[in-house]
Structures are given as C-alpha cells and as structure tokens.
Amino acid sequence: MFLAGERKTQAVTSDIIYKYFPGLSAKQKQQFDKLEELYRFWNAQINVISRKDIDSLYLHHILHSLSIAKVMPFLPGEKVLDVGTGGGFPGIPLAILFPDTQFHLVDSIGKKIKVVQEVSKGIGLENLVSTHARAEQIDDKFNFIVSRAVTQLKDFYPWVRGKFAKKPLNKLPNGVLYLKGGDLQEELKDSKLNEVHLYPLSEYFEEDFFETKYVVYFPAQ
Numbered sequence: 001m002f003l004a005g006e007r008k009t010q011a012v013t014s015d016i017i018y019k020y021f022p023g024l025s026a027k028q029k030q031q032f033d034k035l036e037e038l039y040r041f042w043n044a045q046i047n048v049i050s051r052k053d054i055d056s057l058y059l060h061h062i063l064h065s066l067s068i069a070k071v072m073p074f075l076p077g078e079k080v081l082d083v084g085t086g087g088g089f090p091g092i093p094l095a096i097l098f099p100d101t102q103f104h105l106v107d108s109i110g111k112k113i114k115v116v117q118e119v120s121k122g123i124g125l126e127n128l129v130s131t132h133a134r135a136e137q138i139d140d141k142f143n144f145i146v147s148r149a150v151t152q153l154k155d156f157y158p159w160v161r162g163k164f165a166k167k168p169l170n171k172l173p174n175g176v177l178y179l180k181g182g183d184l185q186e187e188l189k190d191s192k193l194n195e196v197h198l199y200p201l202s203e204y205f206e207e208d209f210f211e212t213k214y215v216v217y218f219p220a221q
C-alpha cells in the first residue's frame with residue numbers, strides 16, 4: 001500500500017531483454033539475470049552508471065546496448081572492438097548475446113576496466129578481453145567497432161580508421177556501429193564521412209526511451 005504522494009519507481013527487470021530477444025539459452029539468461037547484482041555491487045565501489053539510472057539498468061544500458069544486434073547480428077568468428085566502454089556498454093551485453101564472436105573492450109580509465117573485468121568474470125564470459133588503454137593504442141583489426149557516448153564522430157573516426165579487417169564476413173561491410181541520440185545533422189555534417197546510415201531504434205522497440213535514438217552505421221572509408 002502507498003500513501004498519497006508517495007512515488008514508487010518500478011525497476012525494469014531482465015524480462016525486457018527476453019521480450020525482444022526470445023530464444024536465448026539458459027546460460028545466456030543466467031548471465032543477463034546476474035548483471036543486476038554485479039552492477040549494483042560494483043557501481044557502489046566505482047561509479048560507472050549514475051545512481052538514479054541503476055534501476056533502469058536493463059532498459060537504458062543493457063537493452064540499449066543490444067539494439068546494435070537488431071541492425072547487425074554478429075557472426076561466429078567476427079571480431080568487435082568497443083571503444084570507451086566505461087563499465088562495459090555496449091560490449092558486455094553484446095558479448096553475452098554473441099558467444100562465438102570475439103569482443104575487445106577498451107577504456108582509458110583503469111577503474112572502469114576493473115568493473116568490466118569483474119563483471120565479465122562474474123558471469124563467466126570467455127569471448128571478451130578488456131584493455132586499459134586509449135583506443136588509438138590498440139594494434140589489431142576488427143570487423144566492427146561499436147561505441148556509445150564517447151565523443152563526436154569527427155574526432156572518433158580518426159582514432160579507429162586503420163583498425164578494420166579487410167575481409168568482410170557480414171551482410172554489411174566492416175565498419176562502425178555507434179549509438180547516438182537526438183538531432184545528428186550538424187554532427188554528421190562535421191564528420192565529413194561520405195556514407196552514413198541511420199537506423200532509428202523506435203522501429204525495433206516500443207519504449208519511449210528509444211524515441212530519437214539511433215544506431216549510426218558507416219562502413220570503413
């Protein structure tokens with residue numbers, strides 16, 4: 001029972017993942033379910049998600065990360081780099097969803113990589129490595145580079161330009177999948193990228209949170 005004027009915020013559970021990604025294995029469900037406990041614990045020591053947002057972990061962080069999968073289902077054997085992963089977004093949810101794809105998560109702040117390593121260990125991820133480094137220092141080639149909330153595309157692309165594998169395996173050429181929101185016109189113009197595709201997330205998800213959010217995809221160029 002609630003008193004007049006008392007507000008109850010209902011935390012979103014992992015059910016929201018299963019609504020949009022049915023058919024996951026028991027192991028994947030266990031991993032997604034365990035993320036809440038692990039992030040609550042680690043976020044209390046090292047802040048990677050704002051305190052008021054932790055109740056929205058499954059919607060704002062996990063499902064948002066997984067939206068990349070609606071645009072680009074990664075294939076077994078592909079390699080994906082997550083630049084500026086913070087506490088592991090979008091890389092950790094994607095690594096659970098695609099256990100046969102190799103993920104490399106990088107962040108320039110060591111404490112954040114500590115959270116990534118602890119969460120990854122806590123759910124037994126075997127297809128993820130993480131490095132405390134600037135993205136520019138990573139010397140490897142990838143099929144796709146993912147990112148969220150790191151910097152403007154005009155600054156981002158020079159960091160990753162030389163890091164794409166030549167051989168494409170997927171339905172779209174190797175390239176960048178960046179989670180962005182709001183009005184992107186100016187940013188896209190400033191980026192000087194000559195081919196960019198916007199995938200509106202409201203086409204895949206009904207929650208208001210996804211209105212005005214996009215996966216921005218551009219091939220290596």
Ligand SMILES: C[S@@+](CC[C@H](N)C(=O)[O-])C[C@H]1O[C@@H](n2cnc3c(N)ncnc32)[C@H](O)[C@@H]1O
Binds near residue numbers: 086148
């Ligand atoms: C706002 S946080 C976003 C974290 C995560 N992607 C998310 O969406 O929750 C931006 C992160 O980018 C990292 N970062 C910024 N520039 C970077 C670079 N050149 N290389 C690696 N990480 C970088 C910062 O340390 C920070 O953790």
